[in-house]
Amino acid sequence: MSTATREIYFVKRPVGMVGVDSFRIESSRLSDLSQGDVLVQIRYLSVDPYMRGRMNDNRSYVAPFALNTVMTGGAVGQVIQSRDPAIHEGDWVFGQLPWADYALVQGDGLKVLDSHLPPTTALHVLGLTGLTAYFGLLSVGAAKSGDTVVVSGAAGAVGSVVGQIAKINGCHVIGIAGSDDKLRMLLDDYGFDGAINYKYQNVAATLGQITKGVDVYFDNVGGPISDAVISHINDFGRIAICGQIALYNNVAPDLAPRIILPLLLTRRATAQGFIVSDYSRDFKLALSQLGHWYSEGRLKIREDIVQGLEYAPQAFLRLFEGANLGKQLVYLP
Amino acid sequence: MSTATREIYFVKRPVGMVGVDSFRIESSRLSDLSQGDVLVQIRYLSVDPYMRGRMNDNRSYVAPFALNTVMTGGAVGQVIQSRDPAIHEGDWVFGQLPWADYALVQGDGLKVLDSHLPPTTALHVLGLTGLTAYFGLLSVGAAKSGDTVVVSGAAGAVGSVVGQIAKINGCHVIGIAGSDDKLRMLLDDYGFDGAINYKYQNVAATLGQITKGVDVYFDNVGGPISDAVISHINDFGRIAICGQIALYNNVAPDLAPRIILPLLLTRRATAQGFIVSDYSRDFKLALSQLGHWYSEGRLKIREDIVQGLEYAPQAFLRLFEGANLGKQLVYLP
Numbered sequence: 247m248s249t250a251t252r253e254i255y256f257v258k259r260p261v262g263m264v265g266v267d268s269f270r271i272e273s274s275r276l277s278d279l280s281q282g283d284v285l286v287q288i289r290y291l292s293v294d295p296y297m298r299g300r301m302n303d304n305r306s307y308v309a310p311f312a313l314n315t316v317m318t319g320g321a322v323g324q325v326i327q328s329r330d331p332a333i334h335e336g337d338w339v340f341g342q343l344p345w346a347d348y349a350l351v352q353g354d355g356l357k358v359l360d361s362h363l364p365p366t367t368a369l370h371v372l373g374l375t376g377l378t379a380y381f382g383l384l385s386v387g388a389a390k391s392g393d394t395v396v397v398s399g400a401a402g403a404v405g406s407v408v409g410q411i412a413k414i415n416g417c418h419v420i421g422i423a424g425s426d427d428k429l430r431m432l433l434d435d436y437g438f439d440g441a442i443n444y445k446y447q448n449v450a451a452t453l454g455q456i457t458k459g460v461d462v463y464f465d466n467v468g469g470p471i472s473d474a475v476i477s478h479i480n481d482f483g484r485i486a487i488c489g490q491i492a493l494y495n496n497v498a499p500d501l502a503p504r505i506i507l508p509l510l511l512t513r514r515a516t517a518q519g520f521i522v523s524d525y526s527r528d529f530k531l532a533l534s535q536l537g538h539w540y541s542e543g544r545l546k547i548r549e550d551i552v553q554g555l556e557y558a559p560q561a562f563l564r565l566f567e568g569a570n571l572g573k574q575l576v577y578l579p
Numbered sequence: 580m581s582t583a584t585r586e587i588y589f590v591k592r593p594v595g596m597v598g599v600d601s602f603r604i605e606s607s608r609l610s611d612l613s614q615g616d617v618l619v620q621i622r623y624l625s626v627d628p629y630m631r632g633r634m635n636d637n638r639s640y641v642a643p644f645a646l647n648t649v650m651t652g653g654a655v656g657q658v659i660q661s662r663d664p665a666i667h668e669g670d671w672v673f674g675q676l677p678w679a680d681y682a683l684v685q686g687d688g689l690k691v692l693d694s695h696l697p698p699t700t701a702l703h704v705l706g707l708t709g710l711t712a713y714f715g716l717l718s719v720g721a722a723k724s725g726d727t728v729v730v731s732g733a734a735g736a737v738g739s740v741v742g743q744i745a746k747i748n749g750c751h752v753i754g755i756a757g758s759d760d761k762l763r764m765l766l767d768d769y770g771f772d773g774a775i776n777y778k779y780q781n782v783a784a785t786l787g788q789i790t791k792g793v794d795v796y797f798d799n800v801g802g803p804i805s806d807a808v809i810s811h812i813n814d815f816g817r818i819a820i821c822g823q824i825a826l827y828n829n830v831a832p833d834l835a836p837r838i839i840l841p842l843l844l845t846r847r848a849t850a851q852g853f854i855v856s857d858y859s860r861d862f863k864l865a866l867s868q869l870g871h872w873y874s875e876g877r878l879k880i881r882e883d884i885v886q887g888l889e890y891a892p893q894a895f896l897r898l899f900e901g902a903n904l905g906k907q908l909v910y911l912p
Contacts, residue, residue, distance in 0.1 A: 307846075
């Protein structure tokens with residue numbers, strides 16, 4: 247008997263700020279399983295800033311979403327039925343899955359999760375979030391003990407892991423975020439050394455007061471916050487460009503003082519964009535290290551959970567409002 | 580008997596475009612030689628864009644010039660009298676020397692030049708110009724055979740050496756310059772594969788037509804030309820930031836679309852500022868390689884010579900007018 251499901255379609259490319267009108271929920275029925283197929287009940291969806299880029303029809307490092315197709319992204323769920331011999335009913339699995347109640351997928355696209363770990367960790371500390379933080383900070387940023395590390399979007403999923411890995415590696419860590427609740431979380435829960443609320447503090451002036459310059463800047467946001475941090479980059483400093491969320495909803499680039507290249511020149515600094523998949527050959531080693539830190543309680547992440555598939559678009563929009571406190575997930579009860 | 584000389588003083592920090600009023604020529608007499616001293620008759624002065632940065636009282640990688648002191652820079656001259664046993668009357672020497680007819684300096688600050696080579700080569704292909712091109716292109720830019728290399732300020736001293744080294748290494752080389760005479764020099768004398776006159780050609784559109792994207796951008800100029808080139812940077816492209824001459828005479832940074840960090844991100848590209856002295860441990864090896872290419876006739880540079888110490892300021896200003904065709908020197912007859 248075929249399974250009834252609901253699916254969220256991407257139906258309109260946003261111009262400027264993305265809204266719920268870019269999405270539509272529809273009902274459908276999944277076909278029966280063929281050999282190698284797995285039927286998954288999806289339980290947690292990850293919503294991530296990079297998805298906004300895929301909604302534009304632009305050249306980027308991930309292909310654009312096609313219009314009038316089902317949204318996809320990282321998700322975890324439970325196996326209801328399996329015709330893949332390596333995957334069993336009841337297993338928790340991770341995969342690139344549709345925004346839907348159920349998905350019929352090939353087993354070889356799924357990763358069976360360790361039953362000793364909370365399944366949502368595959369969507370953050372022990373998944374692409376953790377890997378992005380790990381390689382961005384340690385490989386691109388080349389952070390080392392004693393460095394001053396500044397993270398923007400520090401209370402977001404990647405940012406909060408970056409700060410914790412930097413602390414584990416003996417760095418002095420400053421986070422930038424947009425609410426006092428977030429600052430408290432950085433300082434009290436994640437052990438950051440300092441935090442700046444960019445909504446009412448002058449980022450450049452504050453960095454001048456509380457640091458001796460910035461050795462590594464892990465950039466999740468771009469825009470004026472990045473200009474302020476880069477104005478304090480030290481000689482031979484490294485800028486790991488992970489995201490530019492401040493700009494994703496712009497129709498056209500805004501105007502700003504032309505300071506980036508001159509600052510890189512006079513400080514002999516390096517700015518490098520990256521995507522975590524470029525480091526995939528080292529994922530296994532990194533996940534083992536991340537898992538070790540997690541089991542020791544040195545790496546944690548707060549989850550911000552919206553309930554109900556039909557609210558996945560709203561959960562996604564929360565990222566651009568800065569409304570999420572911790573990793574934004576959607577729970578499908 | 581003490582030697583009469585003229586010296587050019589730096590007397591006023593420029594605000595905006597530098598002018599001759601920042602300099603004053605004065606007469607003086609040099610004292611007699613003590614043990615270790617050398618009296619040099621200066622014959623060629625090098626004027627270079629980086630000197631404009633030293634005229635501001637700003638943080639940069641070289642200390643600012645002090646007001647009301649004699650201008651200094653790279654220069655070559657002939658030894659008139661020596662109390663350093665390693666340096667002899669008649670030797671040609673290179674050093675950081677005053678803008679003056681004669682200089683009394685310690686011998687250990689001088690480098691005696693190979694008498695088989697034209698002494699001015701120490702001011703360009705076989706000096707800091709050549710080394711800057713060499714390390715910027717090969718170490719920072721990591722240029723390799725088959726890469727498309729774009730050079731801005733291509734007809735300047737560094738730019739023209741960059742293009743030739745890139746050709747020697749099997750790259751496809753496009754130069755950007757501001758006059759058709761310069762373009763002809765790039766194509767006919769230096770063997771560039773293509774050249775763009777930014778004064779009447781659209782740099783971005785032309786690069787789109789004549790390249791499959793840019794693997795290495797060697798940036799001497801900054802500003803809108805760099806924005807245009809970087810908009811064509813390829814995945815994993817490298818930007819070696821050597822100079823920003825377009826901006827040196829600005830009172831404040833101008834406004835430009837905020838595109839640099841987003842482009843670095845989506846192309847996973849790297850931008851790095853550098854100064855040649857960071858590579859000093861490898862100078863000897865690089866100079867031997869440059870000397871080899873020079874002796875084979877594969878590395879050449881046109882000299883643009885202004886005559887007379889009193890015209891050194893004007894020679895310097897020519898750099899910012901784009902008036903020089905080749906390496907700008909001042910000859911002291």
